[in-house]
Amino acid sequence: MNYKNVLDFMKELAFGIDRREFCDREAVTELPDSFDDETRTLEEDDDGNIVEIDTWIPPARSTATRMPPARTKGHSRGALVDPRTYRSVTFASTHEMCCAMILIASPHIAEVYDQPPAIEYTDAAGKKRKHTPDYLAVDHAGRKCAIAVKPSRLVEKSGIKNTLASIRPVLGDYAEDIILLTEHQLTPGHANNAESAIHAQQCRIQEHCDRVLEIVHDAEGELNAYHVAGLFGDFALGMNAIWCLVYDGILELADPKRMLSDYPFVIVSPLRGVNRSVAA
Known part of the structure; x- marks a missing residue:
């Protein structure tokens, strides 16, 4: 374990989160509703039974007028x-x-x-x-x-x-x-928070987002995201829902320049509010 892992662990303990409590828990098997009726087909299996098949649809190609050049030693593509x-x-x-x-x-x-x-x-x-x-x-x-x-x-x-x-x-x-x-605007904190929101959206479970909205519906001022996730009942799923609501703009990071792990506070957006639909 390197020093960064140790510091992250100490920060979590400071906010009342002990990851050791989750070590013996069973894996969560609930999956997001990634598919809709248009991606489901009915097929016959080897035993002659009719089963539903979820078909993965790849993302659309980039609309770029030119593709990035081949990777070099000092750059990423x-x-x-x-x-x-x-x-x-x-x-x-x-x-x-x-x-x-x-x-x-x-x-x-x-x-x-x-x-x-x-x-x-x-x-x-x-x-x-x-x-x-x-x-x-x-x-x-x-x-x-x-x-x-x-x-x-x-x-x-x-x-x-x-x-x-x-x-x-x-x-x-x-x-x-x-x-x-430049890197002065595109800071590591901004990028890290954005990456977390994007990843959470890919594992979105709408029911969980609605439950978090119920928890924060009458809250004012800054909210400890870790505390909200604890009230949710499952810390990991609660945090994923919080990131989805940040992605929606319903929750905002109290200090978007810092990673949420360094300053885990969010506020209910005064522009969107909790009465708006998550999908708005």
Whole structure:
């Protein structure tokens, strides 16, 4: 056990959670409702019995205008699946991966497009150029924002700020704005919380989310997520439901810049409230 595991264990004890209590428990076999009627088929088994078969449907391909280059020694390449659109979203660096996770997990974002079409612009020297944003985020009102991702050490060298300044006047209907994000905005805390919310959504059990809503329906101010999960009756399932409600925007992290394990407090969103449907 390394020092990080020890510190995590000590933090859990400080909040009243002792993982040793769960060691002798039986595994939870309840599964989320991942399938619907459209993915179920009736087939005949070897004994002639009619059985229901759940068919796995793969996520849709990325809409990117170009795929990430092959992996290099110093960079990561890959793709995530957006639970809202069930579509792959690619990334070509660790910073882009963090950005993709944060956008996908945001309750304010309806769709995320990776490597959207290039924007034509004229640079300061009067030369025609093209720039492909890393992402195009669309909110629920249809407003769009183009995003460029760069490590801060390359911002000045790449001249990206001048490029974005030349692009803004010619954006038109492409987007309302184009912004630059670096590791200063795409922090490990933000990314870790986003990843937890995405993973929880993939194992969502709506009944559990409804039970957590009943627990917090009249609460005000900051709530200890660990305490709420304890009241739920099963800590792991309760925490998964809490993350799903964070994904929905019904619960908000009290300090989104910090990992929930470091500051395990949430608040009921004043904008969404607990009377709104979880699926709203």
